[in-house]
Amino acid sequence: MNSIGIIANPASGKDIRRLVSHATVIDNNEKINIVERIILGAQQNGVKKIYMMPDPYNMGYRVEDKLKTSGELRCEIEVFDFYKEDTVEDTYKAVRLMNEKKVGCIVTLGGDGTNRAVAKDIKEIPMISISTGTNNVYPDMIEGTIAGIAAAVVASHKFDKEVYSNRDKIIEISSAGQLKDIALIDAVISRDIFVGSRAIWKVEDIEKIFVARSHPASIGFSSVVGGKTIITEDDDFGAYVSIDKNAPKIRIPMAAGIVLPIGTSEPVILNFGEKYEMTTYCRGTIALDGEREIEFHQDQTFTFKISRNGPWHVDVKKAIEVGQKNGFFKVSE
Structure with a gap:
């Protein structure tokens, strides 16, 4: 049936x-x-x-x-x-x-x-x-x-x-050799901790943004990377950027009706099979597709990779x- x-x-x-x-x-x-x-x-x-x-x-x-x-x-x-x-x-x-x-x-x-x-x-x-x-x-x-x-x-x-x-594509986030969670579009590392709403929206607290796809015509954090490079759902790679207040700023549609000037590093491509490893230096959260899901403390190590899983x-x-x-x-x- x-x-x-x-x-x-x-x-x-x-x-x-x-x-x-x-x-x-x-x-x-x-x-x-x-x-x-x-x-x-x-x-x-x-x-x-x-x-x-x-x-x-x-x-x-x-x-x-x-x-x-x-x-x-x-x-x-x-x-x-x-x-x-x-x-x-x-x-x-x-x-x-x-x-x-x-x-x-x-x-x-x-x-x-x-x-x-x-x-x-x-x-x-x-x-x-x-x-x-x-x-x-x-x-x-x-x-x-x-x-x-x-x-x-x-x-x-x-x-x-x-x-x-x-x-x-998905972004796979692992720690201590175990898969912690996934994101479909973006994973955002923030110094903000779990307070009030789970939705992340304060750009000033963000350190890095990982994306499986990006485009300047998107709304939200993937458009921050999209302001520098376009990555489609068919591309066998993703990318990440670091927020850089001293970098030249690009106008980004961060939310409906809200366009903000944001400076970032140049995007670093993450091909399938490649990993980015990060050890935290403070407390914070990792937001997955716009919602804070993973809370971390100082000296924790996380691995990010892009796959087609x-x-x-x-x-x-x-x-x-x-x-x-x-x-x-x-x-x-």
């Missing part, structure tokens, strides 16, 4: 960066509307079952009730029944269950942080990412119906990996093009 999973993060787009910038807020009612369109697009193209992560806003149940009431629901919706912690642990649990159910595709609604959480456990399931966060580089602005149609093409298992891009990321347009060329959307008489 063709099935897909949906991870809709009710907390995406609500961190401190929304308060200190001019970011668009996609509320949970709009997320429900997007999920409805994903399901309608998917079910009309062969998806028979939808698995959803439970959440405190009960988005899955609200969507099911609304589509049943309107008479539009043709597939089965199952909201996972597990104890909700209302933290990122819910995402981890849902993705693991989707792995067990062998869903054909996972569609996420969130920002870089949400997708990073999904990527940590997704294994071989392809992913479609819809942007509903604050500073987004990894997910795209995709209409829900189109995302649902593309998910159906992938979940049909008729086209293998021709509808995917390469595996995504990330998730399979669906190219939505390519998936639909492949379906069109192979008659996937023809209606049987």
Whole structure:
């Protein structure tokens, strides 16, 4: 049976960066509307079952009730029944269950942080990412119906990996020989410690920025590197820079509506297999895709490397093009 999973993060787009910038807020009612369109697009193209992560806003149940009431629901919706912690642990649990159910595709609604959480456990399931966060580089602005149609093409298992891009790059952060965590887009070393919000946004506390991709048209820390060099998702390398107050400054879009002059060193390329080792001289944190995740103390050693061990990321347009060329959307008489 063709099935897909949906991870809709009710907390995406609500961190401190929304308060200190001019970011668009996609509320949970709009997320429900997007999920409805994903399901309608998917079910009309062969998806028979939808698995959803439970959440405190009960988005899955609200969507099911609304589509049943309107008479539009043709597939089965199952909201996972597990104890909700209302933290990122819910995402981890849902993705693991989707792995067990062998869903054909996972569609996420969130920002870089949400997708990073999904990527940590997704294994071989392809992913479609819809942007509903604050500073987004990894997910795209995709209409829900189109995302649902593309998910159906992938979940049909008729086209293998021709509808995917390469595996995504990640930044792997290790300490004492053990993998500590990953980032999809950027890892930022900061002298700031865990105080208040987990979202990082104070440029004056930053020391180094590592990126898997960078572009001046991005928003956030990857655009700091993007101001000096462009690194695409297809390049088999990443890079890092050091913040340098004495270097010539470049105007960088750090948040929605906020452009700041920032000076950095020249980017140092990190090819696959190469490692950067850092020993800390003070307390601080490492922020992963915009959120402070790793707290460190003086004299700890961390290793950073770029690899292509990330998730399979669906190219939505390519998936639909492949379906069109192979008659996937023809209606049987």
